[in-house]
Amino acid sequence: MSTASPDTLIFATGALAAVSLGLPLLASAWPWQARRIGLLGLPLAILGLLAAVGLFLDAAPGMDAPAVRVGLGGWEAPLGVTLHLDGLALAMLLLNALVALAGSLYARGYIHTAAGERQFWPLWLWLWGGLNLLVLSGDAFNLFITLEIASLSAVALVALTGDTDAVTGAMRYLLINLLGSLSFLLGAALLYGEFGVLDLQLLGELADDGPTVRMAAALMLGGLLMKAAVFPLHVWLATAHASAPAPVSGMLSGMVVAAMFYLILRLWLLIFAPLGTPALAVLLGLLGSAALVWGSLQALRAPRLKIVAAYSTVAQMGYITLAFPILILHPAAWPVVVFFAFAHGLAKAAVLMAAGTVQKAAGHDRMNALGPVLRARGRTVFALGLGGISLMGLPLTGGFLAKYLLLEAGLLAAADTTTIMQVWTALWVVMVALGSLLATAYILRMVAPAFAAGERNPGGHVSAGMEWMPLALAVGAAAMGLAGASLTGLLEHTTVAA
Amino acid sequence: MIESLDPGTLYPFGGAALFALGLHGLIRRRHLILRILAVNIMGSGVFMVFLGIAARGNAPPDPVAQALTLTGIVVAVSATAFALALTVHLARLTGYAVLLPGPLQTHRDSHPDDR
C-alpha cells in the first residue's frame, strides 16, 4: 500500500515544471536580485526534487505504468502537451540540480561585478530551467522549443566572458545548435505527417520500421549527436567549453552534453529501438572509438588546462557513444548510459571548475606555467585529481562503476551474437581499456606539476566556494561508485517501448 | 495524374529542397550574415513541410500543424535576432563577421608571457 496518491505526484510534476520556468522568469524580471533568487531557489528546488523522488519511489510499485504523465492544460495526448516523469527523467533532473547548485555556489565567487551578476544569473537560471523542461517534456515539438531555450541560454553564457575566443566559440556553438534543432524539428514534422501525433509515447506505439521512421531517426538523432559533439561533429566543443566562464564550462560539459545523450536514449527507448541493426552498431562503435582516441590525443597535447578538460569531454562522449552499439545488441544495458552521464557529469564539472579556480588564481591556464599555483593549492589539486580518477575509472569511483557496467554489458552482448559482432564487441572492450589508459595520461598531465619540486605561489585570491565546490563535486563523483544501487532502483521505473 | 496534385502534396517537396539548399549555404559560405540567412531558409523549408502536411487531402487544414509552425517561426525569429546581435559583437571584437577556420588563440602553444 503506497502512501503517495497519484494526485500528489501529478502536482509534484507540474510544480517542478512551474518552478523550472518561474525561477528564471523572476530572475529575468528582476536581475538586481537574481543571485539571491538563484541561491535561494535552487536549494529549495533540490529539496522539492528529493521529495518527488521519494514520492515516486513510494508510489512506483503500485502504478500501472512506470511514469507519471501530466496532460498540461488538462488536455491529454495527442491533443495536449504531456509532461513525462519517470525514473530516467528524475535521475537527470537530479544531476542537473546538483551540477547547477554547485555551479551557483561557485559562481558566487567567480562573478564578482554587480553588472556581470545581473547578466549572468538570469541566463544561468534559464540554462538550468531549460534543461529541466527538456528532461520533463514528453512531446516531440515541445522538445524542440526546450532544446532551443537550453541552447540559446548556453550560447549567451559562453559569450559572456567577452573575449574573442569566447565569442567565436559561442557563434560556432549557436550555428551548430540551430542546425541540430532544425534537423530535429524536420524529423518531428515527418513523424507527425505519418502518424498524426507528436507525443513520444504514442509515437512509440505507432512507429514501425518504415521509411518515415528511418528518415526521422536519422534527422533527429543526427541533430542531437551534433549538439552532443559526437565525433566527427565535435569541432565546436573545445572552444565553446574552454572559453566559457568556469561554472558555465562545468554545466556545459557536465550536464548539457549529457542532456543530449539523455534525449537520444529517450527517443531510442521509446521510438527508434526497432531500427537497431548490426551495421548501425558498427558505425556508432567506430564513431565512439574515433572520438575516444582523437579527443584523448588532443587532450594530451592541448596547451591549456581548460582545453585539456574540454577535449577530455570529447573523449568521454566517445564512451557514451560506445554504449549504444552494445545496447543495440543487448537492449537491457541502457542504464549504462545514465551511469556514464552521471559519473562523467559530476567528475567533469569538478575538473572544469577546479581548472577555473586555478585559472583565476594564476591569471592564466597555460599548462607549462601552472606549477607554482598547483603546488600551493592542495584542495583544488585534490579536486582535479579525484575528478580525474573517476574519469579514468579507478575502482570504487563512479567512473569505475560505469565502465564496469559497460564491459559487463559488452560481454553479455557478445555472448548472444554472431562471430563477426563478437569481434567488433571485443574491439570496443579494448577501446574502453585503451581510453582509460589515455585518460590516465592526460589526467596525470594536469596534476603532475603539483608534485614536482619547485616554487609555490597560491596566486590571486579565490573565494571559498571556488575551492570547495569542485571538491564536493569530485567527492560526489567518487561516491557514485557506492551509491550506484539506488540509481539502479530509480532507473527500474522507466518507460521503455515494448 | 498531375491534376490530382494538391498544394499539400506539392509544397513539402519544395520544403525539402529549401532545407537542403539552406544546408548547402550554411556549409559553404563563411560570412555570418549569409550563414544566418541559410539557417532561416532551412527553417522555412521545415515550416513548408509542416504546413504541407497540414493541408494535405481534402479536409480542412490541420490547425495543430499550423499552430506549431507559428510557434516555430517565432522561435526562429528570436534565434535570428540573437544571432545577429552576436555577429555584431564578434565583428566589434575581431573586425570580421566571418568564422575563421583553424586554431584560435587559446589553442596556440606559445604565449608572449612564456618567454
Place this chain on the structure above:
Amino acid sequence: MNAALLTFDFVLLAGLLGVAWRCLASTDLFRAVVLFITFGLLLAIAWVRLEAPDIALAEAAIGAGITGALLLVTLERLKHIMNRPRTDTDHDPAPPPDPVASDADAPGAAPTGDAASRAADAGNAALSCAPAPARGRWITLVVTVGLAGLLMATLATQEHDPGLQPTVAEHMDVSGVDHGITAVLLNFRSWDTLLELAMVLLAGLGAWSLGRHDALPARPTPGPVLPGAVRLLLPVAIVTGVYLLWAGSHAPGGAFQAGAVLGAAGILVSLARPHELPDPDPRLLRIGVTAGALLFLAIGLWGLFAGPALLTWPSELAYPLILIIETGATLSIALTLVALFIGGRSPREDT
C-alpha cells in the same frame, strides 16, 4: 482553374528556390538581404496557397518588417565597424593571422585602386564578401542533393493523415475561442506558447548580455517626408495591432502577429526619432519584457493548485483569460522586438 493554380504553384516554388539560391550565393550582403526580404514575400504567398492565412500574416509581419529591419540595421553596424580606422587601443593587437585570407572577408581585400576611390568604395567593400571556396564543392553538393532526394522519397511514401484536425474540431466548444489555431496555441498546447514567449524573452536577454547601447539622440531630418510618414503610419500600425489581437479569437491574428505589428511601430519611432528618446527606466523595461510570460504562468498556476494540471482553467473563464494572456504577450513581444532592434541593454542598468 486547377491547372492554373497548379501552374501558379510551380512558378512560385521555382521562384522561391531561385531567390533562395541567389541569396545564398551572393557576394554582396546588401543584395542577399534584399533577396531574403523578397524570399519572405514569396513565402507568405506560399503559406496562403497552403491555406494558412495566420502563418502568412506572421510571415508578412516578420519577413517584410521585423527581420528586414533587423538585417538592415545589422549591415549598417557591420559597415561602421569595418570602416572604423583600427587603432592600437582596439581589442586585438592584430587581425587574426589568416591562413585563409582568400576565404576571409577582409575589407582590405576589396578591389584596389587609388586612395580616393577606395574611400568611396569603403562602405560597399565592408558589405561584400568572398565567394564560396571551390574546395569541397562537389562533396557538399552530393550530400545536400542526396539529402533532398531522401527527404522527397520519404515524403512521397506518406499517406494523407488527417492529423489532429478532427480532434481539435471536437473540442472547439470548450476552448473559449472560435478560431482553431488560437485554440491550439492558447489552450490545447498553451505550454508550447508559454515556452515560445520565454524564447523571445531569452533572445532579448541574450542580446542585452552582450553589451550596452548608447543614448538615443534626436536625428534631424532635412525634409518633411520621414516625420510625416511616421506620423501617418504610427496610428494605423497601432490600430492594426490592436485589431489583430482582438481578431485572433475568431479569425487569423493573435498575440504574435499583433506584437510584431506593434513592435514594428516602435521600430519606426526609433528610426525616425524627431526628438531625443528618453532611455526608459531599465527596471520597468525588464518587467515589461517579462510580464507576458510571468502573467501567463501566474494564471496557469491556478490549475496546478485547483487541478487537474498546470495551465488549466475553467472553460467558462477561458475567453477572458485567453484575452488577458494574449494582451500581456503582445505587449511583451512588441517591447522585446524594439529592444532587439535598438541593440544592447540600457546603460542605466549597470549603475
Place this chain on the structure above:
Amino acid sequence: MNLLLVAAAGFLLLTILFGLIRVLRGPGSGDRMLTAQLFGTSGVGILLLLGFALDQPALVDVALVFALLAVVAAVAFVRQHGLPEPAGTPMHENPVEEQPHDPPHNPPEDTHDR
C-alpha cells in the same frame, strides 16, 4: 471569373520574378531596395487577388499588414543611406570616434557579380 483572378495573380508573380533582375544587377543599393518595395506592392496585389479567387477574406488582413510593414524596411534603409547619421550608432560598449558617413552609393558593383 476566378480563373481570371488567378491568372492576374500569376501575372503579378511573373512581374516579381522579372523584377529580380534589378535586385541581382543593382547597380546601387537604392535600386535594389526600391525594387523590393515594388515587390511588396505586387505582393499586396497577389494576396488580394488570391483572397477573392479562393474566397479567403482573411487575406485582406494579410495584405494590410504587408502594406503597413513593408514601410519599416524602407524607412530603415532611407534612414541609413539617405540621411546623415549623427554620432553614436547603437550597441557600442565604448563610444566610437565620430566619422563622416559614407557617401551615396553608386559605384559599379557588377564586379562582384558573376
